[in-house]
Amino acid sequence: MGFKVLIVEDSRTSREFIAAAVEAVPGIEAVTTSSGFEALRLLPRHRFDLIITDINMPDINGLELINFVKKNPNYRDTPLFIITTEGREQDRDRGMALGAAEYLVKPFQPASLEGLVRRYLKLA
């Protein structure tokens, strides 16, 4: 049985980059979406093993998504990573305070994401 990772990121290229980095780990299926709304809809439909979200998104912001995930007993145990960029430290800190497990600052190396993914999914 594979793992499912939800990737919420409104930049298409970044989304694919993240998906590619995550799917480089064998057995992982990335489910991607550009919208927080869509993410809300996907959450009850899948059992995600990991969520990776951007903070700046057009419909709901990533913090709201983190809050939603972390307050909901169905999802709160799912590790969640924030993708952020330099200069957005306040939003990043709030995300971490809301219960995100890790953050990655763009640009980051695919290997570092891969490493985190392996660690959180307890894959060698």
Add this chain to the structure above:
Amino acid sequence: MNQGGKALSEFVAEATEILDTLNKDLLTLDERRGQEVDPELVNGIFRAAHSLKGLAGLFGQDRIARLAHGMEDLLDRLRLGKLVLDDTALDSLVEALDVLQALLVDASRGETSTAQSARVEALVEGFSRLGAPAAPGEEDPLDRLELDPQVRAVFTEYEEHRLRENVRRGVSLWRVRADFDLSDFDKGLAELNSRLKPVGEIISTLPSAQPSSASGIAFDLIFGSKVTGPELAKAVEGTLAQLAPLALRPPGRGSAPAKARPPAPVAPAALPAPEAPAALARTAASAPAAPSEPRAPSTRRAGSRKGKASRAAPPPEPEPEVEVPPPARAVPSVRAAQGVPETPPPELMAEAGSTGPRVDFDTSLRSLTQTVRVDIRRLDGLMNTVGELLLIKANLQRMVEGARQEGTLVLSKAWVQELGRETRQLERKLDALQSGLLEARMVPVGQVFDKLARLVRRIAREAGKEIDFISSGGEVELDKLIVEELSDPLMHIIRNALDHGVESPQVRVAAGKPRRAIVSLRAEQKGNHVVIEVSDDGSGIDEHRVREVALQKALITEAQAAEMSRRELLNLIFLPGFSTARSVSELSGRGVGLDVVKNNISNLSGLIDVWSERGRGTAFHLTLPLTLAIIRALVVGVSGRTYAVPLNSVLEILAVQPKDIRTVERREVLDLRGQTLPLTRLARMFGLPERPIPRSFVVVVGLAQERMGIAVDELFGQQDIVTKPLGGRLQAVRGISGATDLGNRRTVLVLDVAALMEEGIGPERRWA
């Protein structure tokens, strides 16, 4: 091509999109010079710069990243009110856009011109000098706002700033709560937004972590209103929105910082209007006396437990499981609340919580099961079991019917009635089980769309085409199996579109078309079916060429060709052995033609259709059932054989006498309320011995725009069936989509309505 070429063009493509947005928004901003700045517009521009920075960073485009970063900083200060947008700032933003465009051209050529580097440095330098930090206020106005720190923690810096701005200006703030169904909440929210936007500013949209039900979702909108409460109430009239004011303490008095304030169980601001507590109290008081049906499905469990508890121990006391909800959620908001009343006693709150659909989340949540990941084959197995249960149920029903008719010699009438009731109960539970299982199989079709988008860009690059790929309706859900089976046919159609449909940029420009072609993928649910459209604005299909090839390959005769309409000619491309590609291209020439695509779609009980106009483009329409697992079927008899017809394609059933059937051009037709309906006798089509019968039945079937009547001898009623494929050796039996078991150990074939219609109306006879 250099090493990074492919990834680079990914970057260039998206960066171009971002710059287009930036360009448009900056233009709007420019046009409105001197007017009050729309915060949403500035935030949009900020977001674009922010995205560009992240993207450029990812691709090692340092100069673009650096300039975008400078812009982002400036815009951040603008949107956070630390800087006023003046002409200097606006001009430098516009100039930065110019430079970004030049840099992108450089990047796409793999060049680095020093002139641009100098401009970047100058601009970034200029940005940092613009504006002075805003004077720190005596007091943060937000601290005066009665807002749960938990809610505040979710705001981004920008949202917080907007909230602050609204407070500073004395705008009244509201919490607008609305419950939606998970399946279409974005529509509901869009509707609500469109009502709210004219009367104020939506500062934040917070999805509530406490679902109102398993299939629902609640949102809190923090809203700064320019109008009064009643006016606002009027604006949202007819929506499900509920309003609650966010109270503000007067400035300078008792303003402890929000973080330092102990979390009060119920923030006064979050309380209902004066008339509400009375209503809640009434409900609470009546609860023990009338442990009635719960009001909303979401509260069924909690509600019914509450009912029992209350019966056991009146007067009402707080149920141990019903906690006082945390302040952020304890908002039994009411329509057009106007005042800030006293806090009702906590137990009243708890009662209110357990009776209303909104507040007892914690209770109902605890009873929700945790999600698990399931192998689709297990679901198939369960589905088969459900199928067998349905058979047993059908047998039981037959027995009940039999007992009813045969009289009550052995069984008492009451006993038979009781059995009938229990059987109906079983039926309802089975229905619920079945729809639950079906729902568990549904996945958004967007999963395939995302993969296809990736493919499109890759193929476009390889073929030297410039494409904008648009997809919509990714949220439409289909059975997982169908979604999986869809990717191959869709991929093939899209390959065809890119390879043969879309022209090269030069050809397009020469033809007076935009340089970039559009390929779009759209999904839409229509009743029991999902329609997926793949379209391009390319060169279209030349039906004369199609005709030529079909004749040349002897797929049709001259006589047939002479009678065919344009649409009929176009549909010839689905015939086996047809391929108009003059040279086998690397992209599409993988030895499979559109006939395979058509077969794939047929195997999913779907229909494929093509539309094309020369010079304008091509569109393929795929009509697919929502699920294949369990379907309701009409069981019919023909020449002593039994077949099942999926009910989702049955429109109506007619009883006809031989005289009702007329012949037009040697084809049988039926007059259906003034419309001519093509008629197919199933016995004749299947080569079964036809039996003379005084009266036959016509099952009117329809898919997409097509209609056809299928004449059968007998009707045996409806039944839920689990369709099984005929298996590897019998994959493509014309007119049959699978087999099912009706409970008497006899296998019954399930008709493939799409294929029968195809055959009955005929590719050369399809209605245009």
Add this chain to the structure above:
Amino acid sequence: MSRFSELLDDFFYRPDEDVGGLLDFAAGTDELLPLTPEEIPEEYLAFILEGECYAVPIRTVREIGRVPPLTEIPRAEPFLLGVMNLRGDVIPVYDLKLRLRLTDKAPLVAGPDAPPPPRSARILVAHTEEGPAGVWVDAVKDVVRLKPSMLEAAPPGLGGERDCVAGIGRRSSQLYILLDLQQALA
């Protein structure tokens, strides 16, 4: 170009559609096993078709059962008798008599007009590359062990227009026509 972009290229260009060759290779490894088992007998299932004795290697047979109700497939070639329900799976049932030119008309065994099947008739469910397939036999005779030395090549002209006769087995005076079911059902 930055090093990063090169990395990205690897990610964007996963050859996710080109795994076919790999699978072929994996499936073909059986061929490498040694092929020289001397005098190791193999078990065959012998059965009767129109009075003739045929046999197939028993490892190709999944099970044997009485003839269940068969559902005819409209417009199928006469060689396909119909489908049957085998514990929830729908499997096709074939007639070999036409293929082997033992008759010139397919027997009527499915549909409402079919007579009840003869008591001795059985359906033999065989493993084929395309999944399980049923084969009508008039009767099952027995299981025989045939050593390689008991096998000989089929005389030309046997087994209809197809090469579905793999050879002849001879055990004392009894002759067994050895069928290649995969070929016969192709």
